Amino acid sequence: MNAPLIPPAGARLLRTVSIAGTGAYIPEKVLTNADLARLVQTTDEWIVSRTGMKERHMARPDEAASDMGAAAARQALAAAGLAPTEVGLIICASITPDMPFPSTACFVQRLLGATNAYGFDITAACSGFIYAAEVAKNAIATGSVDTALIIGAERLTGAVDWEDRTTCVLFGDGAGAAVLRAQGAPHGIRSSILGSDGRLAELLMLPGGGSRHPTSLETIQQRLHYMKMSGREVFKHAVTKMIEAAQTALQRAGLTIDDVDVIIPHQANLRIVEAIGQRLGAPKEKYFINIEKYGNISAASVPVALDEAVRAGRIKKGDTVLLIAFGGGFTWGSMVVEWDRD
Numbered sequence: 367m368n369a370p371l372i373p374p375a376g377a378r379l380l381r382t383v384s385i386a387g388t389g390a391y392i393p394e395k396v397l398t399n400a401d402l403a404r405l406v407q408t409t410d411e412w413i414v415s416r417t418g419m420k421e422r423h424m425a426r427p428d429e430a431a432s433d434m435g436a437a438a439a440r441q442a443l444a445a446a447g448l449a450p451t452e453v454g455l456i457i458c459a460s461i462t463p464d465m466p467f468p469s470t471a472c473f474v475q476r477l478l479g480a481t482n483a484y485g486f487d488i489t490a491a492c493s494g495f496i497y498a499a500e501v502a503k504n505a506i507a508t509g510s511v512d513t514a515l516i517i518g519a520e521r522l523t524g525a526v527d528w529e530d531r532t533t534c535v536l537f538g539d540g541a542g543a544a545v546l547r548a549q550g551a552p553h554g555i556r557s558s559i560l561g562s563d564g565r566l567a568e569l570l571m572l573p574g575g576g577s578r579h580p581t582s583l584e585t586i587q588q589r590l591h592y593m594k595m596s597g598r599e600v601f602k603h604a605v606t607k608m609i610e611a612a613q614t615a616l617q618r619a620g621l622t623i624d625d626v627d628v629i630i631p632h633q634a635n636l637r638i639v640e641a642i643g644q645r646l647g648a649p650k651e652k653y654f655i656n657i658e659k660y661g662n663i664s665a666a667s668v669p670v671a672l673d674e675a676v677r678a679g680r681i682k683k684g685d686t687v688l689l690i691a692f693g694g695g696f697t698w699g700s701m702v703v704e705w706d707r708d
């Protein structure tokens with residue numbers, strides 16, 4: 367639970383943490399539903415009615431997660447009015463890192479010239495950005511660093527099986543970023559909740575290429591290097607956990623859904639967002655949706671939507687913003703942020 371802003375006697379003072387800038391990068395190449403219907407047995411009608419997706423973007427062959435992450439980070443730093451050398455911590459959330467090691471965060475650091483930062487990656491699938499935000503918030507609140515750059519960057523078109531219509535139509539590429547800072551705002555990030563349940567790991571995973579199934583001719587022949595998902599099961603858990611997480615985050619902030627101005631949900635399926643909307647009791651106008659353009663971009667989903675909402679003027683100073691995500695692991699998270707910049 368978030369520490370109170372005014373700590374009890376003897377407790378160390380925690381600083382409030384604000385989102386000082388956001389950015390996004392989406393690769394140029396568009397893959398439409400019609401393009402996919404030429405690759406696998408599917409239709410535009412099926413994809414739109416079951417998911418809400420119309421297009422997704424695909425990175426160039428020479429574009430890795432760090433390249434997209436660095437592009438999004440540059441925008442976020444510009445929005446915050448900061449130089450890369452002012453960043454003390456870089457956390458990159460990704461399930462499609464450049465390589466097992468070094469971390470994608472270290473590659474982003476190199477691309478930015480953020481020479482005063484330390485960096486590492488977080489693997490929490492589609493919840494990764496909220497996980498990164500929570501870790502960075504705590505590092506800033508306790509005074510360990512002043513400025514953190516958090517990034518969700520994914521190149522999922524390289525991780526899906528282009529012969530499996532149940533997954534390949536769903537995912538796209540892109541990156542989103544945010545700069546977190548202690549800037550003396552009264553609230554900033556007001557509350558958060560993270561959760562995970564490893565008992566359900568098999569429902570959504572990419573089994574090959576790690577120490578369980580090191581890459582071999584056999585693992586490739588078995589297509590273990592591609593993502594596997596039990597979509598219907600994942601759907602049910604996503605709805606339940608995203609609702610619970612949002613309710614807990616609001617409770618921790620001492621707010622109700624009526625206090626929220628904008629909701630940024632992980633964009634995995636429009637029907638998931640609609641189901642959450644009904645049960646949380648928020649009108650659909652409060653939800654920021656961009657799934658039709660990008661599909662599911664995992665850890666990049668929440669920060670890309672956040673950045674678009676800010677740039678479109680949907681999020682204004684003083685607004686209360688609710689972030690909600692769910693992903694493989696399973697992992698989930700929600701965060702309540704008071705927007706304190708113009």
Ligand code: UT7
Nearest residue numbers: 408409412416492531532535597598600601604634635693
């Ligand atoms: O980001 C991390 C979290 N991920 C999610 O939250 C994803 C959660 N799951 C979902 O969004 C949905 O379950 C899917 C979009 C993946 C699938 O939608 P669904 O309504 O749950 O479909 P289903 O899996 O129950 O499949 C229904 C039918 C099946 O055919 P039969 O068995 O009824 O004949 C599938 O084979 O749809 C078929 N199908 C397709 N048909 C055309 C599955 N994929 C496709 C496809 N095109 N691309």
